[in-house]
Amino acid sequence: MSISHRPSDETLAAFAGGQLDEGLAIVVACHIEADQESRGRLRELQAVQGALLDAVEPVAMASGPSLAPTAAKPEAASVETAPMSEGMPKVLRPYGLGPWRPIGIRIAMRRVEVPGADARVFMLRAGPGISLPHHKHTGFEWTTILAGAYEHEFGRYAAGDFDEADAEHDHTPRVDPVEGCTCIVAMTGSVQLQGWLGRLLQPLVRF
Amino acid sequence: MVPAFALTVDGMRNAGAVAQGVRFIVLFDPNSLIAAIARSGDRAAFAELFDHFAPRVKGLLMRGGAPAELAEEVAQETLLAVWRKAALFDPAKASASTWIAAIARNLRIDIARRETRSRLSQVYEILDEEAPEQPDETLSGAERDARVRAAMTHLSPDQYRVVELAFIEGFSHQDVADRLAIPLGTVKSRLRLALSHLRGRLEDLR
Numbered sequence: 023m024s025i026s027h028r029p030s031d032e033t034l035a036a037f038a039g040g041q042l043d044e045g046l047a048i049v050v051a052c053h054i055e056a057d058q059e060s061r062g063r064l065r066e067l068q069a070v071q072g073a074l075l076d077a078v079e080p081v082a083m084a085s086g087p088s089l090a091p092t093a094a095k096p097e098a099a100s101v102e103t104a105p106m107s108e109g110m111p112k113v114l115r116p117y118g119l120g121p122w123r124p125i126g127i128r129i130a131m132r133r134v135e136v137p138g139a140d141a142r143v144f145m146l147r148a149g150p151g152i153s154l155p156h157h158k159h160t161g162f163e164w165t166t167i168l169a170g171a172y173e174h175e176f177g178r179y180a181a182g183d184f185d186e187a188d189a190e191h192d193h194t195p196r197v198d199p200v201e202g203c204t205c206i207v208a209m210t211g212s213v214q215l216q217g218w219l220g221r222l223l224q225p226l227v228r229f
Numbered sequence: 230m231v232p233a234f235a236l237t238v239d240g241m242r243n244a245g246a247v248a249q250g251v252r253f254i255v256l257f258d259p260n261s262l263i264a265a266i267a268r269s270g271d272r273a274a275f276a277e278l279f280d281h282f283a284p285r286v287k288g289l290l291m292r293g294g295a296p297a298e299l300a301e302e303v304a305q306e307t308l309l310a311v312w313r314k315a316a317l318f319d320p321a322k323a324s325a326s327t328w329i330a331a332i333a334r335n336l337r338i339d340i341a342r343r344e345t346r347s348r349l350s351q352v353y354e355i356l357d358e359e360a361p362e363q364p365d366e367t368l369s370g371a372e373r374d375a376r377v378r379a380a381m382t383h384l385s386p387d388q389y390r391v392v393e394l395a396f397i398e399g400f401s402h403q404d405v406a407d408r409l410a411i412p413l414g415t416v417k418s419r420l421r422l423a424l425s426h427l428r429g430r431l432e433d434l435r
Contacts (some may be wrong), residue, residue: 031421031424031425032344032417032424034396040335041336044345044347046350048349055355055356061359069390070396070397071327072323072397073381075329075333076285076291081297082284083283083284083304085301085305087276087283087308088309089272115351115355137345137346
């Protein structure tokens with residue numbers, strides 16, 4: 023997997039610090055899971071937090087260690103996992119996924135249920151060669167490609183790539199003519215979709 | 230706390246015989262404390278870790294603007310999680326401070342977003358489990374920490390403060406601007422500069 027589009031330093035720092043909206047964070051996490059370089063940068067940014075922890079002035083605790091005398095022996099805690107289909111990012115395991123719903127010819131969408139998010143999160147699957155809806159929006163639209171590819175004026179985005187678009191963008195991605203494209207998208211703000219496909223998508227994007 | 234004549238020797242706990250008449254005082258060594266908890270549920274080791282890290286976690290959260298009560302709660306929960314998860318600590322991945330800072334971040338998210346049923350802390354845990362693909366190309370946690378620390382000494386005090394605020398609490402860039410009474414654009418440019426500075430230093434050291 024050759025990844026050429028990554029989040030900015032500020033976006034990764036906000037992710038590392040736990041400051042991103044959960045919906046945006048999940049899309050960033052899907053990219054990080056796929057990209058070794060971003061994993062390395064995330065570890066560095068987490069090491070910055072470790073260094074800050076060491077350097078900070080301690081503040082006395084009001085109460086001491088609260089281990090009950092009968093506290094169970096330490097145990098290996100594991101992350102709750104739901105069975106996932108192959109090729110699905112592991113970071114999506116904690117979330118519910120809606121069914122794939124066709125929203126046009128050779129284009130389908132499924133909702134990712136993120137109760138704590140302001141952003142709307144969904145996966146989009148588009149057949150080879152089609153154009154994704156032309157749209158404008160007021161907030162962020164962050165995308166990680168899960169399979170296949172699309173292309174727009176800023177380049178080609180293939181599996182693992184992260185596409186960080188803001189309100190300035192007004193573009194129409196073209197889906198790879200052979201592979202098609204599956205991606206996960208988080209959107210904040212309101213979206214105005216244009217064209218016939220946009221009108222079809224509109225009610226769904228709003229959920 | 231630590232006498233001026235204390236010696237620090239890696240692995241002192243296993244050093245066994247030491248020179249006659251010389252009493253080595255082992256400096257705070259979180260890795261072996263965490264290992265002792267994982268091995269045998271060592272409560273004395275836990276107390277020592279607690280005394281060191283709980284006030285720092287609390288201090289970090291309060292420095293980021295959290296009220297004392299919340300900071301105390303997160304610090305308590307963080308150290309309890311250290312107790313429970315001691316067996317999962319891998320010094321090859323991260324130093325103890327970095328590992329504990331990440332636990333504190335996850336708990337702050339869990340506590341702050343309790344009512345929204347956030348699962349974000351699980352996302353961070355899944356990413357932490359991801360094994361590096363080429364182990365020989367990645368640094369040990371201790372090496373990475375040492376390099377990051379060295380790079381951070383080159384930040385200006387202004388940059389350091391922006392990085393600190395941008396990292397340690399749920400601060401948006403706008404919040405940081407308000408707290409430091411500087412324009413939003415200045416926060417963004419300082420943070421961008423500080424991060425690219427850190428990145429440049431780290432790449433030089435590679």
